[in-house]
Amino acid sequence: MSFSIRVDEDDQQVAFAGMLRPFIGDHMKAIRATLEAAAKNARAELCLDFKRLKYMNSIAFLEINRFVRWAVDARPNLKIKLIISSVIPWAIRKFQVIEQLYPNVSVVIYDKSLYPIQQVIEDEDFLKVLRTQEKIVWEHERSIISKHGLLPGMRVADIGCGLGDFGVRLSDEFKVEYVLGIDHSRVLLRYAQSVAMGLRLENVEYQYGDAAALLLPDNSYDFVSCRLSLQVFNQPERILQELYRICKPGGRIYITNEMMSNIAGYPQQDAIRWTYDQMIAMGRKLGMDMDFGFKTREILLDTGLEDVKVDLININNMNTDPFDLAKVVESWWYVIDQKAEKTGADAEMRERLRLGHTAHVEAIVSERGYASWPIYAGSGRKPLRPI
Numbered sequence: 001m002s003f004s005i006r007v008d009e010d011d012q013q014v015a016f017a018g019m020l021r022p023f024i025g026d027h028m029k030a031i032r033a034t035l036e037a038a039a040k041n042a043r044a045e046l047c048l049d050f051k052r053l054k055y056m057n058s059i060a061f062l063e064i065n066r067f068v069r070w071a072v073d074a075r076p077n078l079k080i081k082l083i084i085s086s087v088i089p090w091a092i093r094k095f096q097v098i099e100q101l102y103p104n105v106s107v108v109i110y111d112k113s114l115y116p117i118q119q120v121i122e123d124e125d126f127l128k129v130l131r132t133q134e135k136i137v138w139e140h141e142r143s144i145i146s147k148h149g150l151l152p153g154m155r156v157a158d159i160g161c162g163l164g165d166f167g168v169r170l171s172d173e174f175k176v177e178y179v180l181g182i183d184h185s186r187v188l189l190r191y192a193q194s195v196a197m198g199l200r201l202e203n204v205e206y207q208y209g210d211a212a213a214l215l216l217p218d219n220s221y222d223f224v225s226c227r228l229s230l231q232v233f234n235q236p237e238r239i240l241q242e243l244y245r246i247c248k249p250g251g252r253i254y255i256t257n258e259m260m261s262n263i264a265g266y267p268q269q270d271a272i273r274w275t276y277d278q279m280i281a282m283g284r285k286l287g288m289d290m291d292f293g294f295k296t297r298e299i300l301l302d303t304g305l306e307d308v309k310v311d312l313i314n315i316n317n318m319n320t321d322p323f324d325l326a327k328v329v330e331s332w333w334y335v336i337d338q339k340a341e342k343t344g345a346d347a348e349m350r351e352r353l354r355l356g357h358t359a360h361v362e363a364i365v366s367e368r369g370y371a372s373w374p375i376y377a378g379s380g381r382k383p384l385r386p387i
């Protein structure tokens with residue numbers, strides 16, 4: 001079975017990933033031993049993190065249930081937190097029963113409402129594509145970012161930093177004084193930290209944090225960015241309030257977001273449009289706004305910013321390496337299909353989604369076709385005195 005278990009003693013956490021499908025309880029012996037050791041070593045709380053499990057069968061569930069029973073007896077003061085995701089929906093109900101049975105056990109359904117596609121973007125293969133995506137967006141962003149107020153010597157906070165490449169580029173190419181990247185994904189942060197350490201960058205740091213409740217002081221950064229992230233949160237205004245709070249008066253907030261209803265492709269434009277229209281509709285059902293781009297100006301104004309600027313970054317197969325762009329768009333299938341599954345699309349709809357998506361990829365690499373992926377970049381200045 002392709003399965004891994006990782007114990008992080010500092011975080012008092014055991015993380016499971018992959019497919020957990022033993023045929024008999026004995027197959028779980030090694031896992032049980034790992035869990036018991038973790039429970040014995042944990043100080044106040046042990047967190048079992050199942051959010052990266054793609055599959056779990058009932059034998060595995062029963063063994064985990066037995067372990068929890070054992071831990072509640074063996075360590076009566078230990079709090080046990082179980083983080084699960086909606087990838088294994090039947091398990092949510094069963095874990096909730098465990099929670100009701102034992103007062104020390106709590107169950108968290110990971111980012112169900114805040115960020116529904118988290119597991120997808122943490123997938124190993126997807127990380128590689130995220131890097132290519134970051135690279136092609138940056139090729140366009142680098143020429144506009146100074147206009148949005150970025151200057152050498154600034155202190156920058158990048159919220160929802162993902163793989164953290166943006167911070168590295170700002171340090172390297174724009175000579176900023178310091179960049180702090182914050183993200184909610186330990187997988188992405190670990191990757192970001194390894195890149196910055198490999199490059200011996202001492203002025204770029206990454207921290208775990210929640211964009212909606214940042215543990216950063218008020219008025220502390222000259223430039224606060226949040227790129228391609230607001231669109232996937234279901235309460236973007238809350239995040240903007242936090243960005244505003246940590247930005248220095250006179251500093252700037254910089255955001256980028258997609259505008260899927262402007263995605264175009266030729267030939268087969270109807271099939272392509274249909275797929276992205278469905279993407280927008282499915283995203284809405286899941287609390288995401290894949291059509292955020294046009295709202296950029298309004299949301300920056302509503303946040304209380306002045307001197308608002310908005311740019312369209314029109315990434316297309318004529319101004320970007322088409323093979324890189326195709327690789328990125330190809331990877332979206334994973335996201336489209338997940339959204340289709342989560343919103344209950346039937347087989348016929350999924351097939352039609354696939355045809356439109358394939359047509360988009362084909363248009364990108366076609367020698368006579370045209371295909372675009374528009375992103376809106378906007379920024380505004382925090383007033384010196386609050387309005």
Ligand SMILES: C[S@@+](CC[C@H](N)C(=O)[O-])C[C@H]1O[C@@H](n2cnc3c(N)ncnc32)[C@H](O)[C@@H]1O
Nearest residue numbers: 115160161162183184185209210211227228229
């Ligand atoms: C689409 S990615 C964008 C990453 C990066 N800014 C880029 O442009 O490549 C969205 C990011 O938001 C992060 N995220 C999701 N929920 C979050 C939260 N509550 N707080 C902080 N980051 C979060 C995800 O882990 C992911 O890295």
